Amino acid sequence: MKKYLLILSDIEQKISDGQYRPGQKLPSVRGAAELYGCSISTITRAYAELEKRHAIYSISQSGYYVVGKTEDRSVDKEDKTIDFASVLPDVDVFPYLDFQHCLNKAIDIYKHQLFTYGDSLGLEKLRHTLASHLAGYQVFANMERIVVTSGAQQPLELLAKMPFPNGNSVILVEQPSYDIYLRFLEKEGIPVSGIARTAKGIDLRQLEDRFKTGSIKFFYTMSRYHNPLGTSYSADQRKAIAGLASKYNVYVVEDDYMADLGEEQGFDPIYAYNRTSHVVYLKSFSKIIFPGLRLGVAVLPETLLETFHAYKGYSDTSLLSQAALEVYIKNGMYERHKSKICSQYAARIRLLNEAVDRYNDAGLIQISNVSSGIYVQFKLPLTVNLELLMKRLVERNVSVVSGKRFYLSDYMEREKFLRISISRTQSEKIERGVKTIVEEVDRMVIDPAARSSIT
Known part of the structure; x- marks a missing residue:
């Protein structure tokens, strides 16, 4: 990334964190150049871009100052609810101005193309750009194998319904896993079977046995920043899964929709390790930009392309959104x-981990080892009444999600846990929220009267 963009991002983060307050004067151009170890022209460019984004303003002969927020957030600040449940992106970091610029630019560039129905595979120029973009994730594919989709949910549903070359019918899913997809599979009556995944990973010997004997069409997995566990497979586990797929002619559908939300470097997806084209790679852009964008991408093996195209049928994503995304990626935004x-x-995540270390003295809550992404699993003692705990947390203005929903209806070997999401949790509320959860769990374990029944 260009130096001025890194500086711009750092200043925006400091404004967001309150290190630079509304009305506060920023370092002079010369002072900032010394601070960041760069040229004056680089700082000038970064400050000019911040001015265009209405984050700062300049006063002649005086310097640069932070703009006060035009949106009144006082109601939100007074909201007592600690939101550990929502998975939507933080509205305070939505790239409104950037994307508005890209929309305008897209209209100028594509004009007449935006008034057609479009290609069912997606805007050709976007697919060219995505080929280069995905290579940065070690997903190498030519444009012909890349399909623009309506988020990640659409290709998951199409893949579940369409036949696969191996002739098998059962979809193998991790347990726990993405709840909306589990409900879809059950509602549609699609053959589905579960295999345990914990914060430590998956039993590869059990996975091999299921691949070998289970008539598995494909294995659905989230290789990193798993929902709801928050954990990622190790490199050895990813390599092993890729090898088992080739060995037993079982496809892997790798849902990497959280790929952009972590700081982990050098992560090669399962796709990168598979040499026999048995992996479908899925990625969504909704979690990092904004949900209403509804754009995702599927990278398909040659053997699945024709059938997938037939099931998809027609263009069903906004050409304007596609064109804007192409500009957004291409110009570095x-x-x-x-x-x-x-x-x-x-x-x-760091604040949450620190709060757990501070308050979970008794060690009654086991948390997944997570430093990136948005999810953390709070595994609870078996004696805790989960429904009663949820009720008490609501009474104390803490919103969380029960782990029950992330299992197939008939799957019996369940862990008892809360899924914690930090995507919309205000930093100043994280410690108080963790303290409240620990207090209520301690109370239910120590006081038998506090847990009238076990669920």
Whole structure:
């Protein structure tokens, strides 16, 4: 990333964190150049860009100052709820101005193309750009194997319904896993089976046995920043899964929709290790930009392309959104925004981990080892009445999500846990929220009267 963009991102983060307050004067151009170890022209460019984004303003003969927020957030600040439940991106980091610029630019560039139905595979120029973009994730594919989709949910549903070359019918899913997809599979009556995944990973011998004997069409997995565990597979586990897929002619559907929300470097997805084209790679742009964008991408093996195209049928994503995303990625705004949001989320995860260390003296809550992404698993003692705990947390203005929903209805070997999400949790509330959860769990374990029944 260019130096001025890194500086711009750092200043925006300091404004967001309150280190630079509304009306506060920023370092002089010369002072900032010394601070960041760069040229005066680099600082001038970064300050000019911040002015265009209405983050700072300049006063002649005086310097640069932080703009006060135009949106009144006083109601939100007074809100007593500690939100550990929402998975939506933080509205305070939505790239409104950037994307507005890209929308305007896209209209200028594409004009007449935006008034057609478009290619069912997606805007050709966007797919060219995505080929280069995905290579940065060690996902190498030519444009012909890249399909623009309506988020990640659409290709998951299409893949579940369509036949696969191996002739098998059962979809193998991690337990726990993405709840909306589990409900879809059950509602549609699609053959589905579960395999345990914990914060430590998966039993590869059990996975091999299921691949070998289970008539598995594909294995659905989130290799990093798993929902709801928050954990990622090790490199050895990812390599092993890729090898088992080739050995037993089982496909892997790798849902990497959280790829952009962590600071982990050098992570090669399962796709990168598979040499026999048995991996479908999925990625969404909604979690990092904003949900309403509804754009994702599927990278498909040659053997699945024709059938997938037939099931998809027609163009169903906004050409204007596609064109704007192409501009957004091409001009470097995407990488800058990714750096900003990853830094913010990682800071919140650190605060949460520190709070657990501070208050969980009895060790009754086991948390997944997570330093990036947005999810953390709070594993609870079996004696805790989960429904009663949820009720008490609501009474104390703490919103969390029960782990029950992330399992198939008939799956019996369940862990008892809360899924904690930090994507919309205000930093100043994280410690208080963790303290409240620990207090209520301690209370239910220590006081038998506080747990009238076990669920």
